[in-house]
Amino acid sequence: MLDENFLHESIINRQISKRYGRDSYIETIEQYNRSAEVFSSVKTKDTAYIAPTSYGKSSIVREVILQNEFNRIAVIVPTKSLITQTYNDIRKLNLNYKLILHDEMYTGQEKFIGILTQERATRLINKFNICFDILFIDEAHNLLSTDSRNLLLSRLIMLNYKSNKNQRLLFLSPLVSDISNLKIKNTSEGPIAESVIKHNLKAYEVFYLDKRNRLSAYNRFTDDLYPLASNTNFIDYITTRSKEKNFVYNYRPKNVEKIAEEIYNNISVEIESPTIRKISKVIETEISEDINVVQYILKGIVYLHGKMPTILKEYLEYNYKELPEFKYVVANSVILEGINFPIDNLYITSTFGLKAKGLNNLIGRVNRLNYVFRENSIEKIISNIHFVDSETYTDSRSNMINKIVLLREHTFTDENKNPLLENYNVDNLGLSRYEKESKIIKDNRIIDATDFLINREAKNQSDRIKLNFIENNIDDFYKNVDTIIPTVISNIQKITDPDNVIQTIYEVFIQNLSYEIKDFEVERLKNEKARNYYKYYIELFQLFGLKEKINDTIKYFEIKAQTADPFLYIGSSFGDTIRQSAVYTNSETQQEVYINLQDKNRQRLANIALIKIKLEEDFVSFKIKKLIAFLFDFNLISEKAYFLAVYGTADVNLINLTRIGLGPNIIRLLNENEQIKNIQFDDNGNLISNSDFKQFIRRQPELVQFEINKYVR
Structure with missing residues (x-):
């Protein structure tokens, strides 16, 4: 009953072909x-x-x-x-x-x-x-x-x-x-x-270790669990069944770090590899001797999550991909979009938030075809997928066996929640009457804002402000963009010091508006201490290298730990302390979003510093700099003030290097060593360098070389 074309491809889809040209890779018919x-x-x-x-x-x-x-x-x-x-x-x-x-x-x-x-x-x-x-x-x-x-x-x-x-x-x-x-x-x-692509060449075997350490094999075609002989716990199961390249998944960054620590403690012998020792030494010397990854690397372990500074995360990713000595990567969803890793074994230690599609996407990361064919390891077509349950790392809101059963599904339903898509229908979302009414109100606001953006009906200052807010998602900081614009216009008339960018942000976007702000991070700018910190950040801190940032942050932690207020906001990913706050709603007052700095040793402070640095980097990049761009677009700050706040320099030649991706600390290094003259953009926007520059780079620390070589030929 199959049509001829489908039958044809069903028969021959296991054949493979090699495509030559600029790309050379093996693919199915x-x-x-x-x-x-x-x-x-x-x-x-x-x-x-x-x-x-x-x-x-x-x-x-x-x-x-x-x-x-x-x-x-x-x-x-x-x-x-x-x-x-x-x-x-x-x-x-x-x-x-x-x-x-x-x-x-x-x-x-x-x-x-x-x-x-x-x-x-x-x-x-x-x-x-x-x-x-x-x-x-x-x-x-x-x-x-x-x-x-x-x-x-x-x-x-x-x-x-x-x-x-x-x-x-x-x-x-x-x-x-x-x-x-x-x-x-x-x-x-x-x-x-x-x-x-309807036929996936890859297949997989599924194993399940439950919370009582009972091991089973799961048959997703018959929905049966078959008991297997086993006498092992959570961490022993991972280390004894590991292969060459193992991916341990957990959705919480805090758990990612804890599992990496458990694996480290369960492996008794360090890897005998000069390359591994060199990488560990690079991080110890150029970032911090106190962070965990310095030791974990010596046993072939890296961990990755979105709360790590970009340069460290990219350096670890690169070395895990390139070096066979790295055996374990422990990570969360940061690995799911676009990262091409060699992985031949997967341990899923939490399933919270994973639906059928996400689960299959996660499993698809194992034994990517380019690695299978490159290594001529056809046996890797069949992957091992391990669901490893535990009281410690499995969220109580998610039943792991219920998620395993989702692997039986051969077709998936799209959850279309976007009112800007042609096929969107609120009736298909399965909402209660109250939820549906609320969603319709929200949808109408989205549609109205979109119509405004596309039609660009910017007839006056109010319209231009609204357009900019929608275009740059600044409207997402507030409860209702239409109600706050008159106050923003009034605030614009009262700016006191255009050269003080952070103070100007407060005077335009926060003053008289804090009750309308729904973004907690932005709302913090109503506090003078917070404004002073971010003024320091854009004027000085963003120019530091990662090692300088960590040392500076640890000093701040140590001073704060001795004050009457030793609590640090770190967010839900790593928070372990509840602190009552008038800013939160009743449901949010019970969230563990703070840590107490008083009970943390220097090693713990160093690892917290990494997280704090990334949190602030993201806040400044994704929120504060949107507000700075608004001020510049509306001529409320000078070009020089804008350049200094966003790029850390007013020199256009240096700014162009920052725009292509080089960090402000790298720009500072090149400028101080008179190397800017030795690099230039070609006609296609690529950075090219001369022999003097290449010789200079070879004398630099490895992380500096790593960052520069991403962009400069």
């Missing part, structure tokens, strides 16, 4: 055919390539660029951390395009490739009145959700379509069931062309 469909259809229509993890979505992006003549290209990535990875992939193609990583890097080029987040792409369109010929939407399933960043992604597509009715979209995802659900309202006619 089905993968080859679906790729060819994409290359053909994307010329004339919007297209979606839906494939399991490791089925060549990054290669699709490169090939589409190579095979077509689009002038203005945007690759939209979900996180800033993926910008560098994608930039390096495209840079290797040596194309005649200007590469742009930031809206302020655009200088009027007709041919360019923007590797951008949705925020930067939106600002590029609005600031320069340009449009893209094609938008690559990576991790396109994010469009189905309704958080502020994915609403902005939907609005970006709508905004670009308004200026370019012939725009092409290429959606890339492993997690979309119905392609039509990706269609944005009023952005194109006709259906999205569909290219779907």
Whole structure:
């Protein structure tokens, strides 16, 4: 009863083919055919390539660029951390395009490739009145959700379509069931062309260790558990069944660090490897001797989560990928988007928040096909997946066996929660009457704000402010954007010192408005101590290297620990103390979002410092700098004040280096050593250097070399 084409591919899909050219990789026949469909259809229509993890979505992006003549290209990535990875992939193609990583890097080029987040792409369109010929939407399933960043992604597509009715979209995802659900309202006619990998070459065996240390094998086809002989506990099970490259997953960053510590304590012998010892020494010398990873590395263990400073996280990721001596990576969902790791064994130690799609995406990280074929290890086609239950690390709100049963599902339903998508229907969300009424009110606000943004009805100052708020998600800081704008306008008239950027932020966005602010981090700026700290941060702290930042932060912790207020806000990921606060609602007063610095030794303070540094880095990057950009856009601060606050320098040559990704501390180092003259941008926006610069870099500490070599040829 199968149609002929389906039967044909069902029979031959196990065959593989090797594609040669700029990319050389092995793919299934089905993968080859679906790729060819994409290359053909994307010329004339919007297209979606839906494939399991490791089925060549990054290669699709490169090939589409190579095979077509689009002038203005945007690759939209979900996180800033993926910008560098994608930039390096495209840079290797040596194309005649200007590469742009930031809206302020655009200088009027007709041919360019923007590797951008949705925020930067939106600002590029609005600031320069340009449009893209094609938008690559990576991790396109994010469009189905309704958080502020994915609403902005939907609005970006709508905004670009308004200026370019012939725009092409290429959606890339492993997690979309119905392609039509990706269609944005009023952005194109006709259906999205569909290219779907239906046959996953990989298979997997499932094991379950329950909280009583009973081991079973799970048959997902018959829904049966088969008891196996076992006499092992949580951590012994992980270490005794480990393979060459093991991924231990837990959704909480705090638990990620605790599990890494348990594995470390359970392994008695350090690895005899000069390379491993060198990496440990690099981190000890160039970051801190007190942080845990210095010791964990010696036993082949790294841990990763989103609360780690970017340079340390990227350095650990790189070495785990490159060195066989690293045996364990303990991580949370930070590993799920875009990171291509060698993994041949997976331990799932918590299932909270994982639904059928997310679970399959997580499992898809094991034995990616490029590693299987590169190593000629065909036995890795079958992966081992271990669900390891425990009282300590498994959230009480999630029953692990109920999540294991989800592996039986062969089809998944898209949860379309985005009112800007064509197929959205609030009746399909299964909400109660009260929840539905609340959702409709919220949806209407989203739709009204989107209409305002797309139609750009900015007739007066109030409209221009509202437009900027929506465009940059500043409206997300407040309960209702329309009610606060009159106060913002009034506040603008009372600015006291435009050169004091943080004070100006308070006077414009916080003063007389704290009761309207729903973002706790932003609301903190009503306190003078907080404003003084962030003034210090943008004027000095952001220029420090990571080692300087850690030492400075530990000193602050040690002083604060001796005061009458030794409590530090650290957020729910690492908080262990409840502290009553008038800012929280009744339900939030019981959250453990603080830590008491008095009972922490120096080693613990150093690890907390890493987390605090990343929290502040994200707050300044994603929130404070949005407000600073607003002040500059409305001529409320000078260009010099804007440059110093955002980039740490007013020198345009140095700012261009920062825009491409080099950190302010690296810029400071190069400037102080008179190396700026030895690097320059070529016509395509690549940083190139001379022999003097290369010689200088070879004399620098390894982490400095690592960061610079990501961007400079």
